[in-house]
Amino acid sequence: MKSITLMFIVCFCRFSINAQNLQRAALGNSGSSIQITNSDNMYYISQSVGQHSVTGTLINGKNAIRQGFQQPPISVEVISDSNSTLNASIFPNPADTFITVRFSEEIKSPINVVIYDTAGRVILNTSKNPTNSFNLDMASYSSGVYLLNLYSGNRKFSARLIKK
Known part of the structure; x- marks a missing residue:
């Protein structure tokens, strides 16, 4: 019995000595x-x-x-460019077959047109020559909601499209 107690004390002392290591974590x-x-x-x-x-x-x-x-x-700075938005209007919305995009300013750079569905998939990705207005054919699209993004130079326009 004394040997078991002595063995227990030796083991306990050994574990308690090793348990006191400090480590940054x-x-x-x-x-x-x-x-x-x-x-x-x-x-x-x-x-x-x-x-x-x-x-x-x-x-x-x-x-x-x-x-x-x-x-x-670190330091974070937000640099906002007040001239980063394209001024455009879309009509009719909701649409059956065509949507007209009309800019209220002269566009000098090519226009990139990207349309996404509600799952975020790209439905249309095309480029158009600089113009003040153009039509988008929506006839082949299913009824639902889409996101339209227009880019020209470093400027952007976003709108929600509804197809009847």
Whole structure:
């Protein structure tokens, strides 16, 4: 009995000593971390996806500590071009056979026409010469809703088409 108790104590002490290793880790649904040593420098690389926790940031001088989702120190700028929209009208909508597209400005670049169905499949992808208006043949399309995108240069027009 003494030998079993002694063996249990030795095993318990061995496991408790090995259980005290500290390792930096990313916790979450998916993620990992690794420690890399290069010369005398140590680097920690970690990644985490879907981490569940409260998020927050503590900044003290040049140092920042982030809790929760890992975010790189990046800056995002939105550059909006007020002249990126084509001014167009489509009629009739809903349509039976043809839809007319008319621009309220002079178009100088070729016009790319793309029509998608509700599943996101491309139904039509064609190019037209610069013009102020053109017709689209909708006779062969099934009844339903479609998305029309028109591109000319760096400008775009989008509309929802309804086929009767």
